Amino acid sequence: MRTRTFMWALAGSLLFALLAVGCQPAGAPGEEAAAPQETIKIGGMWAMTGLLQSFGINSSAVMRYAIDQINAQGGVRLRDGRMAKLEAVLYDEGCPNVEQGLAAARKAASDPVLVVIGPTCSSIAEPVFGILQKRLDDPSDPGLQLPFFTDTAIKAGLASLSPWAFRNVPSEIKMYEALFRWLKETTGYSTIGVGTEVDFAHSKSTSDGAIKPGAQKAGFTIVADEGWKLTDTDFSAQVAKMRAANPDVVALSSHPFTTCGFLREASRQGFRPKVVVILTSSITEETARGCGRELEGAIGPTSFAPINKKASEVSQTVADKYNGFVDLHSAPVYENLMLLKQVIEKAGIDGRPDTVLQDRRKIRDALAQVTEFDGLLGKIQFRTDEPREVNKPWLIVEFKGGKFQPKHIPPEYQQAIVTN
Template sequence: MRKWLVNSLIMIICLVLAACGGTNSSTTSTKNAKEKSSVKNSQGVTDDEILIGGWVPQSGPAAQWGILAEVYQSYFNKVNADGGVNGRKLKYIAIDDEYQPSKTVAAAKKLVEQEKVFAILGTTGTAHNKAVKPYLTQKGIPVVAVASGDSAFVKPAVKNYFALQTNYDIEARIFSTYANKELKAKSVGIFYQNDDYGIVYRDAAVEELNKLGIKVAAQESYNPTDVDFSAQALSMKKASPDVVFLFASPKPAASFLKEFDKIGGSAERMLTYTSADSTMIDLAGADVMEGVLSTTWVKSLKDKDNPLIKEYVDQISKDIPKQDPNSVFMRSAWAYAQVLVEGLKRSGDNLTWENFIKQMETLKDWDGSLAYNVTYTSDYRYGQTSVKISQFKGGELVDISDVIKYEP
């Protein structure tokens, strides 16, 4: 009797196991893998899609930077047409903060809490980024290619922040060295935006100029909403510096240069890369911009043998045909997006914020973007610190030096 009972139980167990085995094992395995992946991944990730968001001023005094959003979308179009990132398509959500820090805070919270994006890309504005930094740091969401060169985002390193464009402090020191060695300047005037963006530049330049023994002849500031710069231009002309540094956003920089030119200002002019773009020709005029010096931190379109350049020009010409692909703003935005996507690729199917950050830290002298040799480590978040000196000539901005790398 006992033996019969044991045999019966064995038979029942076998039948149950056989019934379970009737399900396609491959389908079950795939389903389990997807469920496992879904559990691992952070917000903004599905089996088919990755949500990326950011704020960009598409109106207001810095509306020229609005083109960044169009370029991000263009790069994502290319990535998606090529099959996406590890089988997932990229969806981009942009919010116009009108270059107002109070609206930036609202935009950031909407992206994280309502849109639930996986990462923030190319966030514009120094004061704006500083306004939301405590919130985004607390949330831990990856912020890639923060569109500000302020040291607050790299020194000390912030775990979820990855800078890319050349640091403002570094550019100001390169300006000062160039004015000293190449322009033989004895005095410099500074025109700057009176907020976190312009003050960082000003302070670094003043410190470096003092070290070099160069006189700071004048410091003229403006507020981001100002539209009349005649007083600053007149004061600068009276100070008669050999060189004028412009640490300003595009419209104010163009307006100042026009005023300075109109009253006969004759100093050499050096304009930060954040404004030195082909759009300045439209804003100030080719005659006014002729000879203005600046820097660029992205590769030149003249390097036509570089497949990265061809890829960029082809896609931009297709998606944004009315814009000049030589725009520094556009090349910068393309580089921002390239770095983000490289981090996503290296993360594979493990798209947690923790793993994405870990994979970003594996980039070492990475040359797969329009930026120069990108590097990140757990305590190094600059991305890259290289520039070329550039100059407006004949209606376009051209590089006039080799790559200059500054070690912070």
């Protein structure tokens, strides 16, 4: 009896629900259900795991902030006038795992992603750019047709590998050449010791192609040249040899983890060079938190510092609300996305699943026509001598009082850099 009563009650409830639904007031004549929100997918391909995951975390945080800013203003306008929101799609490049990086690029190419920002590592960017199409409009070229707009991978010349590769990174060759020239002119120091992560593409190429020749060109004599690996934790032998050579300047072409390892060991051994010059990639909050005491007084070149209202606003908001840090590598994510909004609207993309390939090509072609765009420190120009590479303002910073502060602005950028 209880079962029968329950079943009748259930049936009555269902009948009431159906009648209630059936009795909903009809919409006005011609009224349709709200159309689903249009979205344009933007890829972010960075080191999200492993020793260099902080770079991916920072870049993805800036990406979320920039996309939120764009979407809050309505998103981007498509060719037919519709507005679409941007949506981030993240890929872990697995640096230094090249096969994972190549797989991530192929996955992005198979997804309805219109452009990718990244990668983090030059050792990933080089093979990834190598599988992009080399010759536009050549049906015999099987390369991936997907624009990459790099924010981090900084090894010289990478954009030349494919017409689909663009980069918003400074020239480390010019940066270190100018830094050592300024250092020589203002201090009179004459000797230098160099420490390098020899198994990491960016560290090794910057050491051999920018730091050493830049120092020698400025008149420094290299009296010590030590190396280690990205995963090393013992730097006692390298520091001991460097200490024995007693150079005026020590230049470290290494990332935060081993930079801090070397500096802590140098402190333990009582080795205090007059100046420590660090790699662009180590001018980050990660290094500051890892070895702030030992880092005090270190200098280096960077294309980002929170020295004006906009740069400070972006830096502070990303730190407070998105749990990331803005630095030389992650700042271009913001710059790239603000430019891509303009490029997408100018290119007149359709934004439909069946127009992904055409839309990618439109974005690539429109991006190739850009000559200048806004950066957080000032105007950035695409170079004419190296297509799809940029010339962007930079400065020398010093780690002082627990943070990186402006130390010297090269004369050619004193008018370009906004410092209000």
